[in-house]
Amino acid sequence: MHINEQIRDREVRLIGANGEQLGIMSVKEAQKMANESHLDLVKVAPQAKPPVCRIMDYGKYKYERSKKEREARKNQKIISIKEVRLSPKIEEHDLNVKKRNTEKFLLKGDKVKVSIRFRGREMNHTDLGREIMERFARDLEELAVIEKQPKLEGKNMIMIIAPKQTIQSRR
16 A cells, blocks of 8 residues: 555546545645645555545554454354364274364364274275264264265265354354
């Protein structure tokens, strides 16, 4: 954004400090008017013909803009993706431990990536892995929805589940 002496155009369309149109004039006249009101001349629309400039307090404008950006960042909800790894030969107790951990992640509002790595001959029994994942998702269905169905990617089968309240709040 160009301000004051950085503006090199011959003519500009000027907008006053209160938002009123002051018409097309030379940059020198516009700069003079800005100096008389102890404000800055700021080019707000450089692509227009002629470019549009506005008389404003540039320092105050920058401060207000950074304040809005900080507020927007503060209100942002950061959703992280946690990972839970299972195996095709997982025992019942181990599966329950993984479910409890997944429930904690979902209650915090995080998405969970559930993955199963197949090694060696286990690749011939990917259907067992799919069954484990479907059962895992079924057991968590009151807390979560499947965002990405189980899919085999190389030697890994991956499924992503998201907490129910974040899906409902998006709609």
